[in-house]
Amino acid sequence: MPMKKTFDANARALPHVQELHAYVPGEQPQGEGWVKLNTNENPYPPSPKVAEAVAGEVVELRRYPEPVSARLRAVIGERFGLTGKNVIIGNGSDNILDLITRCFVSQEGAGHTVPSYSLYPVVAGMSGQGMIDVPFTRSMELDVDAIVATNAPVFFLTSPNAPTGVAFPLSAIEAVLQRIDGILVVDEAYVDFGGETAAPLLNDYENLVVVRTFSKSYGLAGMRVGFGLASAGVISMLDRVRDAYNVDRIAQVAAQAAFEDVEYFDVQRAKVIATREATLKQLDALGWFTYPSAANLLFTEPKNAAGAAGAAVAADLFDYLKQSRVLVRYFAAHPLTCSFIRVSIGTDEEMEAFLTAVTSWLNNA
Numbered sequence: 635m636p637m638k639k640t641f642d643a644n645a646r647a648l649p650h651v652q653e654l655h656a657y658v659p660g661e662q663p664q665g666e667g668w669v670k671l672n673t674n675e676n677p678y679p680p681s682p683k684v685a686e687a688v689a690g691e692v693v694e695l696r697r698y699p700e701p702v703s704a705r706l707r708a709v710i711g712e713r714f715g716l717t718g719k720n721v722i723i724g725n726g727s728d729n730i731l732d733l734i735t736r737c738f739v740s741q742e743g744a745g746h747t748v749p750s751y752s753l754y755p756v757v758a759g760m761s762g763q764g765m766i767d768v769p770f771t772r773s774m775e776l777d778v779d780a781i782v783a784t785n786a787p788v789f790f791l792t793s794p795n796a797p798t799g800v801a802f803p804l805s806a807i808e809a810v811l812q813r814i815d816g817i818l819v820v821d822e823a824y825v826d827f828g829g830e831t832a833a834p835l836l837n838d839y840e841n842l843v844v845v846r847t848f849s850k851s852y853g854l855a856g857m858r859v860g861f862g863l864a865s866a867g868v869i870s871m872l873d874r875v876r877d878a879y880n881v882d883r884i885a886q887v888a889a890q891a892a893f894e895d896v897e898y899f900d901v902q903r904a905k906v907i908a909t910r911e912a913t914l915k916q917l918d919a920l921g922w923f924t925y926p927s928a929a930n931l932l933f934t935e936p937k938n939a940a941g942a943a944g945a946a947v948a949a950d951l952f953d954y955l956k957q958s959r960v961l962v963r964y965f966a967a968h969p970l971t972c973s974f975i976r977v978s979i980g981t982d983e984e985m986e987a988f989l990t991a992v993t994s995w996l997n998n999a
């Protein structure tokens with residue numbers, strides 16, 4: 635019998651891969667009966683036109699997809715007053731963030747605000763690069779001078795921000811663009827729920843990349859489609875490092891169907907915004923501080939029955955809600971987030987279930 639051959643995968647991996655901490659996605663609970671308000675998904679299904687488009691495409695699956703997603707690029711470009719040459723489609727917007735990093739992030743590392751979307755350090759790490767932090771204070775106002783001072787080849791700015799929902803004014807974004815030499819990525823995953831898009835600035839700033847996703851406002855998180863808008867020069871670089879068939883056939887037609895059903899999109903979006911505002915009123919009535927949100931989430935600082943807030947209170951509520959099968963998100967690691975919980979906006983019924991569980995937590999203290 636030959637000896638079993640061993641291989642120390644960790645020791646043999648490239649040094650930067652040995653150091654890498656993989657992204658930790660929000661929990662996907664198994665079993666029935668969960669109120670899932672932890673990953674900012676849309677509570678409503680995608681447009682019925684998506685199902686039609688998908689069904690029509692299934693018969694074509696023996697063939698490779700159109701490699702550059704040309705049709706989807708053209709349709710999206712037109713909506714923004716651009717051309718397909720200014721658009722790239724990704725397997726989720728995470729894919730676009732990775733392409734940008736592969737092309738443009740150098741040894742100096744990428745910049746980001748803290749807190750913001752925790753995938754940025756992961757994509758930078760996958761390219762063997764680090765991050766330059768620009769910390770927020772509790773006001774969550776954008777520190778333009780600090781962003782400029784990073785001199786980062788790529789700066790990731792989430793607007794509206796995650797996990798707070800706070801949107802930054804276009805004037806601040808333009809001030810950054812004017813003063814930096816590198817690329818500013820404005821990650822607009824949540825913009826459809828109330829933010830102001832930076833897309834019109836693309837005409838004047840070739841160092842701007844706007845990143846969008848179909849996962850939130852279009853209800854297609856399970857399909858994995860996102861897109862980037864930028865100058866033709868930037869897009870052509872991103873195309874060089876893109877997998878040849880990075881977006882499958884089904885995803886291309888599904889995204890197009892969702893994008894073109896504007897009427898359905900507007901109705902669902904308005905419902906989510908109305909539910910957010912109604913939920914906010916209830917949190918205000920409890921006397922909890924909540925950041926003004928332009929996203930499909932609320933970042934709120936719970937107070938217990940004794941009126942106390944803090945990390946222990948937020949952690950206790952998170953655990954209590956989870957035991958009640960209401961799943962929200964808790965970010966324990968950062969002083970600006972540890973006394974808050976992040977609640978995705980669900981249906982009215984789901985938010986009712988959340989608020990009922992909150993009331994019972996308050997009564998059980």
Ligand SMILES: Cc1ncc(COP(=O)(O)O)c(C=O)c1O
Pocket residue numbers: 673674725726727728729751792796821823846847848849855858859860
């Ligand atoms: C700020 C931000 N950007 C991007 C994404 C990921 O989007 P996608 O599903 O398109 O990869 C998320 C997902 O939660 C997000 O919060």
